[in-house]
Amino acid sequence: MNLVFLGPPGSGKGTQAARLAAERHLVHLSTGDVLREAVKLGTELGKQAESFMKKGELVPDNLIIGLIEDRIKRGALREGFILDGFPRTIPQAESLKEMLEKHSIALSKAILFDVEDEEVVRRLSGRWYCPPCNAGYNYPAQMPQSDGVCDQDMTPLKRRPDDEESVVRNRLEVYKKQTEPIIGFYRQESILTKINAQQSPDAVFQSLLKEVA
Ligand code: AP5
Numbered sequence: 001m002n003l004v005f006l007g008p009p010g011s012g013k014g015t016q017a018a019r020l021a022a023e024r025h026l027v028h029l030s031t032g033d034v035l036r037e038a039v040k041l042g043t044e045l046g047k048q049a050e051s052f053m054k055k056g057e058l059v060p061d062n063l064i065i066g067l068i069e070d071r072i073k074r075g076a077l078r079e080g081f082i083l084d085g086f087p088r089t090i091p092q093a094e095s096l097k098e099m100l101e102k103h104s105i106a107l108s109k110a111i112l113f114d115v116e117d118e119e120v121v122r123r124l125s126g127r128w129y130c131p132p133c134n135a136g137y138n139y140p141a142q143m144p145q146s147d148g149v150c151d152q153d154m155t156p157l158k159r160r161p162d163d164e165e166s167v168v169r170n171r172l173e174v175y176k177k178q179t180e181p182i183i184g185f186y187r188q189e190s191i192l193t194k195i196n197a198q199q200s201p202d203a204v205f206q207s208l209l210k211e212v213a
Contacts, residue, residue, distance in 0.1 A: 001026065001212060002105060003082045004096075006182065007113030009171040010120035010127075011197045015136075016113070016208055017084040024212070027076060030084040031064055036160075056162050056170035058088055058178055065095045072099050093182045097189075110186035111211060113197035113204075117172055124168045128157040 001024065005013040014030055021028035035053060038046030045067070049059045058064075068086060071077060077100075087093040100107065126139040130150035137144050137157060144151050162171065186192040195207045 001080050001108045002077070002100075003108060003212070004087070004110040004186070005082055005084045005113065006110055006179070006186070007197060008115060008117075008120055008175045008179075009168060010123040011113035011115040012201065012204055013084050013113055015201055016204055017082045019205055020208060020212070021082055024080070027079065027081040028084060029068075029071060029076070029081060029086070031067065031086040031088075032084075034067060035059060054161055054167070056167040056174060058174060061089055061091045061095075064088075065092060068096065069099055072103055072105075077103075077105065087182060088179045090181055090185060093185045107189075107191055109191050109193050109211065110182075110189075111208065112183060112192060112194045114194050115197040119198055120172060121165060121168055124163045125165060127163055128159055130155050131158050 003020075003026070005017055007013050014032070017028045017030065020026065035046070035049045039050045039053065040046070045063060048063060052059045064086065068083075083096075087096050123138065126141070128137045128139065128144075128148075129135065130137075130152065132155055133150060133152050135150055135152050136142075137150075144157065146154075148157055149155065150157060161167070183192060193211050195204065195211065197204050199207070
């Protein structure tokens with residue numbers, strides 16, 4: 001099963017992708033996670049991506065397409081995968097189609113996580129994470145036992161710089177202008193499915209399981 005997860009920031013793509021990938025033994029490829037790791041390590045990709053990410057803008061298509069092409073060439077997407085946060089523009093969607101066709105790989109579904117803007121702002125202003133172990137928390141629904149520190153290793157929690165409200169609002173605008181057009185692209189390919197992502201994480205997962213049954 002080869003899936004694309006689409007949706008605005010904070011719609012739960014990452015949360016659901018991690019859970020489904022674990023249950024179905026799929027490769028979970030999040031371009032956001034790859035880019036954040038590159039920024040942390042100070043690689044050439046990270047240096048080029050950082051200023052765009054801080055402002056909530058998209059990283060240029062050529063960098064992202066190159067990254068995915070590299071993964072496909074290395075065989076990372078041969079056994080079933082979830083692409084989380086890619087593609088995000090029409091050129092990315094078209095390149096993905098070409099790259100997969102070249103390797104005789106077909107997408108099974110593009111799943112759109114549908115959620116309202118104010119819910120996105122609420123979720124992302126409550127998101128905290130532990131820098132070394134990456135454990136995620138969300139205030140007030142999923143708080144650590146001790147305020148501000150990770151349950152696993154007691155490290156002080158941090159927020160993603162792009163979760164600051166003004167940046168989140170820009171990310172939502174960027175999503176509407178640059179990413180929403182690919183909904184039509186996948187509708188035309190007859191593989192688009194929409195899920196109500198405004199429910200609890202467990203209810204969203206149940207809806208997702210029905211779609212991939
Ligand atoms: P990326 O990391 O992909 O950010 P995003 O799409 O904005 O996704 P988020 O991680 O914020 O949200 P999500 O939908 O995964 O939700 P999550 O499960 O985390 O990209 C970051 C940046 O990298 C981009 O802005 C861009 O600069 C660059 N980039 C990445 N890919 C690119 C590309 N293809 N092209 C160009 N640039 C690219 O959940 C969010 C929070 O809500 C969590 O705290 C979670 O616990 C909570 N939550 C989840 N589900 C629920 C629920 N059902 N109810 C309540 N809370 C929930």
